[in-house]
Amino acid sequence: KNEVEQSPQNLTAQEGEFITINCSYSVGISALHWLQQHPGGGIVSLFMLSSGKKKHGRLIATINIQEKHSSLHITASHPRDSAVYICAAQETSGSRLTFGEGTQLTVNP
Amino acid sequence: NAGVTQTPKFQVLKTGQSMTLQCAQDMNHEYMSWYRQDPGMGLRLIHYSVGAGITDQGEVPNGYNVSRSTTEDFPLRLLSAAPSQTSVYFCASSYRLGVTYEQYFGPGTRLTVT
Numbered sequence A: 001k002n003e004v005e006q007s008p009q010n011l012t013a014q015e016g017e018f019i020t021i022n023c024s025y026s027v028g029i030s031a032l033h034w035l036q037q038h039p040g041g042g043i044v045s046l047f048m049l050s051s052g053k054k055k056h057g058r059l060i061a062t063i064n065i066q067e068k069h070s071s072l073h074i075t076a077s078h079p080r081d082s083a084v085y086i087c088a089a090q091e092t093s094g095s096r097l098t099f100g101e102g103t104q105l106t107v108n109p
Numbered sequence B: 001n002a003g004v005t006q007t008p009k010f011q012v013l014k015t016g017q018s019m020t021l022q023c024a025q026d027m028n029h030e031y032m033s034w035y036r037q038d039p040g041m042g043l044r045l046i047h048y049s050v051g052a053g054i055t056d057q058g059e060v061p062n063g064y065n066v067s068r069s070t071t072e073d074f075p076l077r078l079l080s081a082a083p084s085q086t087s088v089y090f091c092a093s094s095y096r097l098g099v100t101y102e103q104y105f106g107p108g109t110r111l112t113v114t
Helices: none
Strands: A004-007 A010-014 A019-025 A029-037 A043-049 A052-056 A059-064 A069-074 A083-091 A097-099 A103-108 B004-007 B010-013 B019-025 B031-037 B044-051 B054-057 B064-066 B076-078 B087-097 B100-105 B109-113
Touching: A004 A083, A010 A019, A019 A029, A019 A083, A019 A103, A029 A069, A029 B100, A043 A052, A043 A059, A043 A069, A043 A083, A043 B087, A043 B100, A069 A083, B004 B087, B010 B019, B019 B031, B019 B087, B044 B064
Parallel strands: A010 A103, B010 B109
Antiparallel strands: A004 A019, A019 A069, A029 A043, A029 A083, A052 A059, A059 A069, A083 A097, A083 A103, B004 B019, B019 B076, B031 B044, B031 B087, B044 B054, B064 B076, B087 B100, B087 B109
16 A cells, blocks of 8 residues: 555546545655646755645645545636646655655546 | 746667666655656556655656756666667656645656667
């Protein structure tokens, strides 16, 4: 069993739909990261969470430390949101990250 | 700032050849890491560094060497390339922000070993 598991692996949505990607982890963490990897391969950091909820534009990330679970939500999805979304658990003792396998999101017009 | 830069973008090697993947950052970040990304698997840590002169092994270090002589540069050396090292390699740098570490990734190097 992976230490960080994401679901679903693949997600296809119609433009405008509300999207949720889930991440569960089994290790103790100091933070949970959400990353976005574009079709060209570049990876950018979307959120770092150690508790609660963060919002940036149409993206919302939440974390429940007790349940070891985090979600990434996209409201009013758009084709430009099509990408791989990756969650990563940051270990409690330092900067090392353990990554989930990623969720491939495709948003159709 | 250029951020995190990696060279080359693409490389094809024959089995047994050696090469160095270059990584540089101009943000004065203490922490730098090398990851490999393979289909069906998450990014896996190869080696990392918490500062100049300090390196440590990650999850999959075999067949790779690193050094960190300056804060800016963190090259990854493949000693004797094998087909199992065909992958996309990402370098990342980070800095501490409270209990979290803000991550910056390079554009990646796609390596094929034949």
